[in-house]
Amino acid sequence: MDVGAPPPRELTLVARACGGFAILLGLLILIGWATDAGVLIRLAPSLPAAMPNTALMFAASGVALMMEAGAFGESRRSAALGLACALFVIAVAGATLIEHTTSASFGIDNLFGVDMGAEHPGRPATHTVAAFVLLGCCLLTARWRSPVGHLVVSALGAGAAAVVGLAVAGYLIGVPYLFGTSSTHGMSLNTAFGLVVVLTGVFALRPEMPPAAWFAHSGGGEAAARRLMGPALILPFAAGALVQVGANGGLYGQRFGLSIMVVVVAALIQGLIFSAVGAVREHEAIQAVLERESRKNVQRFTTLTSQAPVGIFETDPNGKLIFLNEHWTQITGLSEAQALAGRSAVHPDDRERVQRDWRAACSAGRDYDAEFRFRRPGGEIRWVACHATALRDDAGEVTSLLGSLLDITERRAAEERIALVVDRIAEAVSIIGPDGVTVHVNDAARKILDDLHESYEDRPTADLAWGGVRTDGTPVANDQLPAEITRVTGREIDEETLGFSGSDGSVHWLRTSTRRLSDDGPPYTVVASFADVTEQRQAGARLAEAQARFELAFDHAPIGVTLVSLEGNLLRVNDALCQMFDFGEEDLLGKSFQELTDAEGLDEDLEELGRVFSGELRKYEMEKRYTKTDGSPVWALLSVSLMRGAEGEPRYFIAQVMDITERRRLEGELRHQADHDMLTGIANRRVFATELSRQLARDRRYGGESSLLIVDLDDFKDINDTMGHAVGDLVLQAVANLLSERVRDTDLAARLGGDEFAVLLPTTPREGGEILAIDLVQALRELHVDGGDGKPVAVTASVGVACSGELPEDADDESLLAVADLAMYSAKRTGRDRYAVHDTPAG
Structure with a gap:
C-alpha cells in the first residue's frame, strides 16, 4: 500500500471507536475519583489505581485520535485541536517522567484536584508516563506520511507497545517491577488495557505498517500473520502465568518451572511455525485457483474478441489504446502497432467532439456512446457506432475502458439517401428508427414537431409526453400513436387525425399516415408523413366563434x-x-x-x-x-x-x-394636493421653490428684479402649548388667508412649514417689498383669532425682506432665501413684531 494513501474506511472507523473509548475511559476514571467509586479506578483493592492525570491524558489522546481519524471532518481547526491534545499528552507525561527521574516537582501531580493523601498525590507511575510520552509522539507524527514518518511512527508505537506488554506480563507472572515500583504503585490494569486500545487506533491509521497492514492486505504473509498474531500474543503470557501459579502453589520449584516454561515455549513456537506454513499453503492454493480462472477468462476474452464481428478495444483512463482486436484494425485501416503507438484514425472534423465527449463521460463515470467517422489511410470514410464502459478496481477507481466499434457506414449511406429524398418532399415527413428514436425529419416536419416537443430527436417516441387526443376528445396512449403501432406491429396507418398540444397550449391537429421502410423487423423503421389540418378543421368554428365573441364583446x-x-x-x-x-x-x-x-x-x-x-x-x-x-x-x-x-x-x-x-x-385634486399646503390651502414649499427658481431665471434673462418676504409668527409655540394645536391651526389658517388677500394676483404666498410663510413679489424692487412688509406687520397686529374662550389670540410676526437685484448675478434661489431668512432673524432679535431688510431693522 502507498505510504501516503489514506487508510480504508473500515480502519478509520476502528480508529474513531478507539478514540471514543479512550475519552470514555478517562471520564469514568475521573468520575471514580470524584465519587470515590473504587471499581472505576482499580480492578481490585490490592492493585494499583489509575491516577486522575492518567484520565486526563486518556481523554486528550482520545480527542487527538478522533481528530486524526477525521471524526468531525478534515479541517484546519480539527487538525489544530488534535495537535494541541497530542502536545498536552507529551507535556504532562514528559514532565511527570522528569519528576520521577529527578527531585524536581512541577506541581502537576494532581491536575484534577483530588486529595489522595499519598507522598506524590495523583502522580502516574513511571511505566504509565513513559508509555504516554511515546503514544503522544505517535499522535503528533501521525500525519507524517512518508517513508521516514513510517519508520518513526513504527518505532514509537513499538516502544509504547513494549512498555504496555511488559506491564501486562508483570501482572500475569506476578513480577511487580514489570508494571511499577511496587504492587500498589504502578501502571494499573485498566490503564494498560486503555493504552492497548489507543495504540490499536493509532496502528489502524497506518495501514501501511504492521499490525494494521496484516488486515489491510490479502497476501500469503499477511494471512500467516493474522493467524499467528492471536496465539503469539496470548499463549506465551498464558504459559508464563501457569508456570508461576504452579510455582506459587508449591507444585514444583523455580528451576523446574523454568524448564517447563522453556519446553512449553518451544512447543508453542513449533506450533506457530506449522500454523504459519499452513496459512501460506492455503493462500497459495487459493491463488493458484484464481490464476487458473484468470487464465481461462483471458482465453475466453481473447477468443471472443478475435471472433467478434465488431471492433473490440481497451484504453487506459486517459484514452490511450492498450488492446484491440483484428476487426478494429479492419474498420480503421490502421495496424495494431500504429494504433498502440498512438496514431488516431478519427476524422479531423469529429476529433474534437469525440475527445470532449469521451472526457465528459469518463469524468461523470458513465458509459460513452457516440457515432463518428474514421478516415482510413487511403482516404476512405467509415462511420462507426462506438460504445465504451469503465472497468473499476475494488476501490472503485477506473483502471481502463472496454469498448466496441460497429461499422454503420452502409446504414448511414442508406439513411442519407432516404433523407435526401425526404427533404425534397413538400409534406411533413419523419423517419423513426427501430429503437423508436427519430432518425431524420424534413423541414416541413421540423416546423411542426419543434412546436410540439423540444427533445423529440433525443429520446424514443414512446418515452415522450405527447398528450395526443382523438377527434372525439379521448386521450391516446403513446403505444397507440400511428408511428408506434407501425414500428412495433408493422401495421400501416392511413390518414388518422389526432390532436397534440403545442408549446403555447393550443392543439395542433395532424393527419398522419405511416409506412414500413423495410421488412427487417419487428421492430421496424417507420416513415411517417403528416399534415397540419388544424386550420381546415377549425376555420368554420373559428369564424363563428369570432363573430360570437365580437357580438358579446361589443354589446357588453x-x-x-x-x-x-x-x-x-x-x-x-x-x-x-x-x-x-x-x-x-x-x-x-x-x-x-x-x-x-x-x-x-x-x-x-x-x-x-x-x-x-x-x-x-x-x-x-x-x-x-x-x-x-x-x-x-x-x-x-x-x-x-x-x-x-x-x-x-x-x-x-x-x-x-x-x-x-x-x-x-x-387627477386635478391630486395636483392641487401636491401643490398646496393641506392645512392652509395656499402653495406649499415645493411649488414656492420651483416658482422662485423660475422667477430668478427670468430676472437674470430679462434684467428684472424681484422681492422675497419671509414671514415667521412670533411666539407661536406658546399658542400651541397654552391653547392647544387646534387653536394654533386656526391661527395658521387665518394668517394664510390674510396673506392671500393682501398680495397681488401675480404674487405667490406659500407656507414653508410650521409657522413660517413666504411671499414672492415678481418684478418688484426692494421698496415694494418693504411697503408690503409694513402692511403685513400692521395687518397681523390687527388680526383676531378666537381662542375658544371668547378671548382673541394676539398674533404678531417678524418679516424679513430681500431683493434679488441687490445680490450677485450668480446668486440662486437658496441665496435669496438665506438673505431673507437672515433679515427675518434680525427682526426677531430686535424685538419681534416688525420687519427688517437684510440686517437693518425697521418699522
Whole structure:
C-alpha cells in the first residue's frame, strides 16, 4: 500500500471507536475519583489505581485520535485541536517522567484536584508516563506520511507497545517491577488495557505498517500473520502465568518451572511455525485457483474478441489504446502497432467532439456512446457506432475502458439517401428508427414537431409526453400513436387525425399516415408523413366563434364602443356609449361624431383620423371632451382603428370610448394636493421653490428684479402649548388667508412649514417689498383669532425682506432665501413684531 494513501474506511472507523473509548475511559476514571467509586479506578483493592492525570491524558489522546481519524471532518481547526491534545499528552507525561527521574516537582501531580493523601498525590507511575510520552509522539507524527514518518511512527508505537506488554506480563507472572515500583504503585490494569486500545487506533491509521497492514492486505504473509498474531500474543503470557501459579502453589520449584516454561515455549513456537506454513499453503492454493480462472477468462476474452464481428478495444483512463482486436484494425485501416503507438484514425472534423465527449463521460463515470467517422489511410470514410464502459478496481477507481466499434457506414449511406429524398418532399415527413428514436425529419416536419416537443430527436417516441387526443376528445396512449403501432406491429396507418398540444397550449391537429421502410423487423423503421389540418378543421368554428365573441364583446363591453362610417356617421353603438352620453340608441345612430365632439379638440381628432385612413398609423389614442344631452362635458379616452376588407380596402372605423371624467377630476385634486399646503390651502414649499427658481431665471434673462418676504409668527409655540394645536391651526389658517388677500394676483404666498410663510413679489424692487412688509406687520397686529374662550389670540410676526437685484448675478434661489431668512432673524432679535431688510431693522 502507498505510504501516503489514506487508510480504508473500515480502519478509520476502528480508529474513531478507539478514540471514543479512550475519552470514555478517562471520564469514568475521573468520575471514580470524584465519587470515590473504587471499581472505576482499580480492578481490585490490592492493585494499583489509575491516577486522575492518567484520565486526563486518556481523554486528550482520545480527542487527538478522533481528530486524526477525521471524526468531525478534515479541517484546519480539527487538525489544530488534535495537535494541541497530542502536545498536552507529551507535556504532562514528559514532565511527570522528569519528576520521577529527578527531585524536581512541577506541581502537576494532581491536575484534577483530588486529595489522595499519598507522598506524590495523583502522580502516574513511571511505566504509565513513559508509555504516554511515546503514544503522544505517535499522535503528533501521525500525519507524517512518508517513508521516514513510517519508520518513526513504527518505532514509537513499538516502544509504547513494549512498555504496555511488559506491564501486562508483570501482572500475569506476578513480577511487580514489570508494571511499577511496587504492587500498589504502578501502571494499573485498566490503564494498560486503555493504552492497548489507543495504540490499536493509532496502528489502524497506518495501514501501511504492521499490525494494521496484516488486515489491510490479502497476501500469503499477511494471512500467516493474522493467524499467528492471536496465539503469539496470548499463549506465551498464558504459559508464563501457569508456570508461576504452579510455582506459587508449591507444585514444583523455580528451576523446574523454568524448564517447563522453556519446553512449553518451544512447543508453542513449533506450533506457530506449522500454523504459519499452513496459512501460506492455503493462500497459495487459493491463488493458484484464481490464476487458473484468470487464465481461462483471458482465453475466453481473447477468443471472443478475435471472433467478434465488431471492433473490440481497451484504453487506459486517459484514452490511450492498450488492446484491440483484428476487426478494429479492419474498420480503421490502421495496424495494431500504429494504433498502440498512438496514431488516431478519427476524422479531423469529429476529433474534437469525440475527445470532449469521451472526457465528459469518463469524468461523470458513465458509459460513452457516440457515432463518428474514421478516415482510413487511403482516404476512405467509415462511420462507426462506438460504445465504451469503465472497468473499476475494488476501490472503485477506473483502471481502463472496454469498448466496441460497429461499422454503420452502409446504414448511414442508406439513411442519407432516404433523407435526401425526404427533404425534397413538400409534406411533413419523419423517419423513426427501430429503437423508436427519430432518425431524420424534413423541414416541413421540423416546423411542426419543434412546436410540439423540444427533445423529440433525443429520446424514443414512446418515452415522450405527447398528450395526443382523438377527434372525439379521448386521450391516446403513446403505444397507440400511428408511428408506434407501425414500428412495433408493422401495421400501416392511413390518414388518422389526432390532436397534440403545442408549446403555447393550443392543439395542433395532424393527419398522419405511416409506412414500413423495410421488412427487417419487428421492430421496424417507420416513415411517417403528416399534415397540419388544424386550420381546415377549425376555420368554420373559428369564424363563428369570432363573430360570437365580437357580438358579446361589443354589446357588453364596460366602455363605449361604436362603429363609424368613413363619412363619420355612427353605424352601431353599445349600451355603455348610450349611457355615457345620456342618449338613446336611435338618437346616437342619427348623429356624426363631429356633433358630439367639443369644438376645441375636433381639428386634432380629424387630423389623426386622416393618418389612420392613409395607413400612416394603425390606430390612435387621445383624450377629448364630449358634450352630453344636458350640455355637461364628458371627458373620454378615445382609441380609434380602421377595419379593412379582404383586399385591404377601408370599411369602417372602430372607436372605443372610455369615460375618464372621474379620473380627470381626481387627477386635478391630486395636483392641487401636491401643490398646496393641506392645512392652509395656499402653495406649499415645493411649488414656492420651483416658482422662485423660475422667477430668478427670468430676472437674470430679462434684467428684472424681484422681492422675497419671509414671514415667521412670533411666539407661536406658546399658542400651541397654552391653547392647544387646534387653536394654533386656526391661527395658521387665518394668517394664510390674510396673506392671500393682501398680495397681488401675480404674487405667490406659500407656507414653508410650521409657522413660517413666504411671499414672492415678481418684478418688484426692494421698496415694494418693504411697503408690503409694513402692511403685513400692521395687518397681523390687527388680526383676531378666537381662542375658544371668547378671548382673541394676539398674533404678531417678524418679516424679513430681500431683493434679488441687490445680490450677485450668480446668486440662486437658496441665496435669496438665506438673505431673507437672515433679515427675518434680525427682526426677531430686535424685538419681534416688525420687519427688517437684510440686517437693518425697521418699522
